[in-house]
Every structure is written in structure tokens, then in C-alpha cells.
Amino acid sequence: MTDKETQMVTEKRVDIQVNGQACEITVPAWRTLLEVLRELGHKEVKCGCEKGDCGACAVLLDGKVVDSCLTLAWNAAGRSVTTVQGLGGPDNAHPLQTAFIEHGSAQCGYCTPGMIMAAKALLDDIPEPSLKDIKRGLSGNLCRCTGYTRIFSAIQAAAETLREQETTS
Amino acid sequence: MNRIESPAAGTANLQLRQVGKPLVRTDSPTKVYGTAVYAGDLTMPGMLCAAVLHSDRASALLRHVDTSRAEALAGVHCVLTAADLPPSQGVMTDMPGQTGGLTKNTKQPILAKDRVRFCGEPIALVAAENAAIAEQALRLIDIEYEDLDGIYDPFDALAPGAPIIFGDDNVVASYKVRKGDIEKGFAEADFIVENTFTTQYQEQAFLEPEAALAWVDEHEVLNIRSSTQVVEHYRAVADAIGLPHNRVRLRAEFVGGGFGGKEVMTIEVWLALLALASRRPVQLVQPRERSFLSHGPRHPFTMTHRTGVSGDGKITALQIKLTSDAGAYAKLSPYILLYATVGATGPYRVDNLHIDSVSAATNNLPACAFRGFGTMQANLACEGQMEEIAKLLGLDSMEVRRRNFIHTGDANVTGQIIRSAVWSDQCATQALAALGERPTDTQTTRIGHGVACYQQSYGRIRWMKDSSEAWVGVEMDGTVIVRSAVTDIGAGQSSALAQITGEILGVPMDQVVVYFGDGAVTPLAGTSTASRALYMSGNATKMAASQVRKNLLGCVAGYFGVKIEQLDMCDSQVFIIDDPQRSIALKDCVKLCAAEGVHRHNLAIFRAPTSEGIDPETGQGEVFPDFTYGAHAAQVAVDIETGEVKVLKSIGAHDVGQAINLRAVEGQVEGSALMGQGFALCEELILKQGRLQTGSLSEYLIPTSEDVPEIKAIVLESRSGLGPFGAKGIGEPVYAPVAASIANAVADAIGVHIFELPITPEKVIKALREKESTK
């Protein structure tokens, strides 16, 4: 680092809940949430553009979906982050995950973690989304393989499952 | 001759239990749970981060490259320039992975030495403690350029007196096709239709930028784990840096999209050099902007068709000129031009034919492989021309197509006899029918319907002498392993092998584990390119599994005292077909084999048909193993005031031979529908004096969820292909007609054809104005 940069380094301890687990990391102001999550081992958060064009790094921050590449780690301090692994896994799959598997919504799979988080935020917001709502909800998540159609159908199916769970619980 | 007349033909596969079904792909859960590992996700203790310095001049002498300030930066482990490289000074960028046949000499410098030929050419490599230091080191490398005149247009490059960028004359490749009697054909024509079509650069824009990790292990083997379509690059890495082939191990992780962009070697050799120099593991993940510079986009083409037609729409003569912009290095341009040449007449039989094609070097980005590999550009011109002919003759364009379709048993452009089914008509008819009724025009919108057919090869060029190996074995508990070095680039390559093996051995596919993509320990399968992975590795896997089945059933036949033909396998049981109660569990069957010393595994090799090239004067000869046929249809609404085009419906109908996984096939059709829409309407790499103006995903626009029309896949199965169970390759074919169908739909809507892609709102308005002024 140059002298100028060395002087500027002001690191800060940041506490973040990631998928329910308390994490503590000391980082400078310019470190993004994406970088921090990946350093913490959350490799499911993908990096595709680093400037908010592709959505591969989308996570929930206090329930709202954000591009973690455009979120400074300092701004995530004291807040809770959910990644696709926090949503569920083989033993406790979220209906969105089950639907993505059954509908064949993942091809190369690189956009999938971010896509699922955007879909989760969408369903939290609009439990009965129209196709138009779904298209609007995903317009910041690029997919190059699928043509999105199976992603749409999986989200519609998951929405139905979630509504059924809601009424039976 | 295997002439198949109708969709009813080929009923041999109807007993299939898994193949053809829309089963869950084996790679789906891990991708959906976020546990799938991509090359950029790997870490190792002591790992360094790499960064690459790309030229910001398109044509210049490198007067001086000074890395001393970068090297002095704390945390920098090594900085490499051309001066530090081994004497071989180049990396083979010819058709990767081939084991037979001749290669062209298309070596490209690993790092620019003395001169840069395109804006983005790599000049220096850095390995440092972390990515931030590596980036900072790049800024401390001092370069003194001396600008040279550049050429940015292939026609300028071919003009006499042009500065030389490649060879003696800037010609990277050229082909000639001479067939029939063209003068006679034109003399017989009632009309002659001539048009020139152009296409733009298209960027693969896979979501995962290039990423790899390299290190030297305890056995002095250089290991590379990479996002690549081709593990056989280990040989090219070894040759480039002077290591024996058996000292380089290349493994492909799940690839986050390839589409041809990860076919020619991208970053592997850079990491190999850095790992050797630093003796540390080194990882590179290209930032998106540098990803645009690290692989070759689709070639821009200029295509002129001069077509002689009789009054009833029959083509009597066709003269075609194709020119592609290769950019600064050859890469795969010669082969891509060959594909374009063979595909230049689309799915039509033309007996009197001249084709002259040339690929010229410029100081633009070197173009390379991209889904369709030249065929889709050539097809676009062909299908646009069909519409123009129909318009001139006042005929329905499908009628014109029908009068000219190639049929099974006919000779194609290069005189190769088509042996599999040609269902162009059925596919086009079904796709058009699925468009349904036209919505009515409004005051400001015009509705258009368009269709396009195609002929696209699958499998590699015959003189590559292509082969693929696969190993299948049954474990003692009755579970199954497949080993194949096939790379899994997202289309379900490894899952298909599980499904095929499960079918043959009567095991649910989720009990089959496929080890894939390891150049050292899985049998080499060739590349996941050229729509060949399923065709080649599917066949090899089916052969290996069938041999294992034969061995297992042989033991059981002895055990029950019946013939092998009386036995079948299903649900991990072996049973007597006529007496299913008499059965034996697969795991017990395996024990029988083990006790008798019978092989429970098999290594098979599948060889594609081969030939020795084409006649250079006439272009005649057998070029490809086989071809896929089908059609795409589109319904568009054009806003005649703003020129905006909205695709309403997008329907692909294809004869896939035999679907292995129906859902995966439909996924290919759907994905190609949107990628082709992007090519038709909004995707365009714009270069200005060789410098990229659209080098990020906010300037280079691929379609979003908001751009998605109603998409439908119609899957037809002739079971006439050369792949397993009669499958044909589909990854590229399903993409081939999409852009043409949209261009044709726009022409239908506004009554005038736009010959230059992409069809931007601006070009629509211009076309409408010109139409108005010529009235």
C-alpha cells in the first residue's frame, strides 16, 4: 500500500448474523458484504459483476434483498443476513428450493443462489404474485441459460405450496 | 440408406424406463442448495491472488514494459511479462482436445511481446498476497506504447496495401464451394434476388467469469482446477510451458456457463506460469470487465446471397459470399468459417452453388467459438433470403421453403449425403401452428409472425478423428459409478450419463454417481463443445454400461439356467422377463460376478465417423458426422412510432432424435429462445477503433426477466441420430434459427426487412422511413 492509503486504513469490527450464526469480522470501510461473506466461507454467494448488474450476489439483509456487492460490510453491522444456504438444505428444503429442483430451474446454477433469494423476497412481499410481478421481481437477476421460464414456473409453484402451508398451519 | 419418412418411424426405444423422461438432473440439488463448487469458490492454504494487465491500445509497439515498481510493492510475489516466459512463446488455440487429424498453426502469444494487436491483449501477470495488492501492482506497471496504424474493418484488411496483422495478406482462412453449373442455374432462373446481411459481435456473457486455481503438488504435478469446457487443455498448457503432458492435471469444476467462451484456453496457462514462478497456489477470478477481454466473442459476418429462382420458388442457382472479422488472432476462426460455409444454404438443397468465404484479421477483439459456431450467422442470411424470395414471388415463405428443403438421401453443400431424418417441414409447421392467432394491430403496433429453419451439425469435424471414453462399474452394494472426463457446463452433461447408465443397468439414476471433468483420473471424453458431449460421451457410456450389463446378465443366466435374452434389469433387480418373480438383487448379482472373476466394470471408447477433409477447389467432402433439423417461430409486436420490438411468443420445434432428459432438452430450447432474442434485438459489442465500448453488463444488454415472451418447446423424436438411443445433438442446433425467426417476424410486421442485426428501435424507424420515401 502507498503511504497515503496506509494512513487511511481505519478498520472496524463488524458483527453480522449470517444464517442465524453470529459472525465477527474486522474490515476496512471499502470491503463489501459480498467479499466478507465469501471470506467467511459463504461461497454460495456468487460474484458476477461487482456493480449491481447481475444479481448473482443477492442476499437478504434484515429480510430485504440486496446486492451484496453494493452493500458495504459496515452498513451490515448489527444486521442479519440470509443466503441461499440459510434458506434451507437437503434436510429442510424451502419450497422455493424444492420447486427449483423439480422444475429444472437451474442449468449452470451460477445465478441460482441469487435468483432464489430475490424470489424469496418477492414471495415475502407478494404471496400471490402474477407473472408480471415475478418478472418485475427478478429483473435485476440475470440468467443466461434458462430463458427464465422454469424459474417463473418454480416460483409460482412455490407460492402455491407456501399458501397451502399457511392455511394448514 | 436410413431414410425415415414420418414421425411414426423409429419405435425401437418405446420400452425405455428412464431415458426420455423429465427426471430431476443429478446436479440440480447441489446448485439449488448453494453447495455446488465453482472454480472461484476453491481456496487453499497460502493461496495467492492473480491479476492480469490487458493492453489499452489496439495496435501499438510495446517500447518498454517496466515492472520494477510493481515488484517492489509489499505482498507481490511475482510479476511476469513476455520476457519471463519459456521460449515456446505461444499457446495453441487450435481446435482443442483433439487427438487425431492435423491442426492449423494458430499459436497466439501467451503475453504480448514487442507489439499489441488488440485492445485487451494480455501484457503482464501478477501474483500477490491478496486481490487488492494484485490490483495495485497492475497500476504500478509502466508501459510505453508507440501507436501503430490499425485496421478495424475486415474489408479494409483485405484491401491491397493494408497493414499486415496476420500472415502475408490478413487472410486467416478461406473456403470455396463449387457445385453444379452456376451459369446454367442463373440462366434457368426467372428471378434473381440479391441481398446482403450483417451480424454483430455477440458476447457469451456467462454469469460466471473466468476462474481457476493452480498449484504444484507434492509429486511435482502442476494442478489446475478451472471453469473450462475442455480438460484436454492440460496438453496445451504443458506444451506451452515445456512440461511433460503427464505433469499437468486439469480438472473442470461445475462451469457457470460456457457457450463456447470457455472452449479455447482462457486463463489456465497464465495461472500455470504464476504457480510455477511463485511455488504457491494461485487463483484468478477475472472481474467482469476483463472477462469481456479474456475470450473471443461471436464473429461479425457480412453475407451476400445472390439467388436465382424459378417462378414457382425453386432455387436454380445460388452464389454466396461470406466475410467474417477474425480480429487480431486466428483462434478458431478457420473452423467457424467452415461451419458457416457448410451452413450457408441452411436446410435447403442447392445443386448449382458457388460459395466464397473468407475470414480476415483486424485489430479488433479476436472472435472465437460461440454456440452455433458460424452456422447461425450463415443461417440468418439464408432464412432472411427465403422471405425476400417469397415476397418477390408473392408466395407463402413456407411454400418456398418446402420446394427447396433438403431431404434424407440428398447431398448437402459439400456433397455429403444426409442419412438421418430431416423433419424441417414438420417442425416449422408445428412451431407456426403454436403461434396461434395473430392479435390485431393497433394504431401504433404491428404484429408479425416469422419462422426460420436450419441445418446445424453436431459432433466435431470428421478429420478431427473424434473419440470419447467412459468407464462404468457396479460397486459391491449395487450402486453404480461412471467415470468420464466430460465437462459439465450446465446443460446436464454429467446427469445425462447417469440417466443413460441407470437405464441400461436398471438402477435409479440417483444411485449413479458420475465422476467427471478430471483430465488425469477420469477417462478422456473430449470437449463439451460442438453439441457433441451427449452424442459422444453418451454413446461411450452406453457402450460401457451395456458391456457391464452383458457381464452381469451372463452370470445370472448361468445362475437361473436361462439365456441372457430372457433377462432384464430394473429397480436394482435382475429378473426373468416371462417370470418376474424369479429375480436377484443387483448387489447379489455383483457378488456372483465377483466370485466368478467376471468384470463388473468396463472402459469403452466411442469413435465418431471420420474422413480426410474436403477438396480445396470444390469444397466437396464429408465434413460432419450428422445434422440436426428443426425450426423456430416468433410472434412480435412492433411499435411503429418508437421502433421498439416486443417478442410476444417464441416457439422452438426440433427433431432431437431422442430426448435423454426431456426437461433438460426443453431447457435448452427455452434458454436459446431468449439468447437468440438478445442477438436479434439488443445484444451488441460495440468497438470503436478496436476499443470496447460496451464492456460491462450495464452496457452489454442480455435479456432480463422483463424481456421474456411466452416460450414453448416442441420436442420431436425421429430416433434417427447418431447419439445414444438415436439422439441428436441439440445445444447449438436449437439456437440456430431463433434470431432469424425474430428478424423475419419484424419484417412481416412492418413490411420491410432489416438486414443488419441487432434490430434496434432506431433501425426499425430508419427502415420505416425508407419504405415511406420509396412509396
Added chain:
Amino acid sequence: MLPPFELLEPHSLDQALKMLATSESVPLAGGTNLLPDLRARGEAGGRFISLAALDQLHGIEHSDSRVLMGARTTLSDILHDPLMPTAAPSLVSMAKVFAGSMVRNAATVAGNICYGSPSADVVPPLLSLDAELTLASAAGERTLSLNDFLLDYKKTARRPDELLISVAWAPPTTATANLFYKLGRRRGDAITVVGVAVTITIENGNCTKARIALGSVAPTVFRAQEAEEALVGGPLTATTIGTAAQAAAQASRPIDDIRASADYRRHAVHMLVRRLLTEAWQTAGSQHD
């Protein structure tokens, strides 16, 4: 990767204004413009003031005569506000086509305005609503119209020590139509080629007020005032609408860029202004039927 920079984190507006007054720094809200810019430049050394903790900048207040929107209101907040579809229809139409949902959750109204880009989509709707901005500094507050705020390409009237703290406008009456259209090179998440917002008030069959705001066709978003004047005082006819559309196109000073040529942009302005005015006349006029 972002280059090193300094980030100050005030906990109150006063503290933030003091920091702005005493240190050369730039307010950082959603970061959806500034962070990509920083990354592209790659130069270390900037200083930013995070507005993340300034809760008083959040929130939207509606009254009969005035909508007051805190400067940290995000594009998502606009979409989630139940009264916004009547308080600023054009703003809602705009927010629906603004970037993607992650960026809509982060990007703020103030950030989009202060960035000063000609393609800032938030601006045409607010300009068409005669929005006023309140800027605060350690020395006090001042209010000025959005129209006066926009000076030139990426140049605004904000002094370096000032912070945009709120945006206000009078909600349109039922006799007013307020429309927005964004023309891009694709439908989702695209930089605007031409953005048009119009506000038309019809009273007793006559147009009493007209606003036409144009984005991406000049160094800054601007009002086509000559076009507006052509509309006021009578009913909107095909002729007056055509005259206004023509005037709007003529007032545009677009450039050629990778997205479109200047010629095309002028043409699109003409067409879209005509279309939106026609629609506005029909909707606002029908309120009286």
C-alpha cells in the same frame, strides 16, 4: 473490488452536516451509483459520509396539499407506499421499471437526483410535478425547485457542504394526468434512452397547466417549456399536441452514444411526448365527463 476510502458514520443529521462543513466529503446513500463509479476509477482516497443511520431522512408524509418525501426514501419505498399511486402516478410507473429489485431496495431518491445524471429516472416524474428540494447545511436550510437544482451534466446546485434532506410536491388533483414512459434498449434494468414525464391539468375542458420533463436527451433532465406553453389555455387537439411534441423534440439536445443516435432520440421524444399528451388528455379530460 473497491479502492480504499474513508467512511464517516454520523448518527444524527446535525453531526452529518458538521462533517460535510468541515471535511471534503461526499454523502453516500444507497451507493448504487457511487460505488460502481469508485470501482471503475479504482483510485484510493475519497471520503464519504454514510447516511445509513439518519433515520430522520426516511419516511413519506402525505397531506391534502403536499407530499413530503425524506431523502433516503428508496425506489422500493415508493412502490410500497399505498398513497403514491395517486400522489405521483408517474413516479410509481418509473419505480416499476427502475433497475432490479435489489437496486430498488438500495437506491434513494436523493441519490438519484444529486448524482445529476441526464438518465436519472427519478428526475423526470418529479420535475413534471414541480417538486421542491430542501437542502440543509450547518448554516441552515434552503428550498429550491428541482428545476433550478439541475444545472448541467452531473452538475447541480448542491454546495459541497449541503445535504438534500427532502423532496416535496403538491399531489395532482383528479383533473390532472401524470404519466411516465421509459424507452430502453431492453425492458428490464436498462439505462434510459429517452425518458418522458408529463403532467397535464384540465379544467373546464381547457388545459390549465402542462409540464413536460425529458430525460437522457440533454446534458441534464429538463423541462420543455416552449412545448408546455403551446398547450396551456385551450383544449388539447391533435394540432396543439403535435406542435408541443415538435417543440419538445427541438428543445432536446441529445448526443450520439452506444444506446442511440441523437437523431433517433429526437424522433422518440416527438413520438413519446405526443403519445403521452394524447393519453393524458384522454385520462384527465375524462375526469370531467
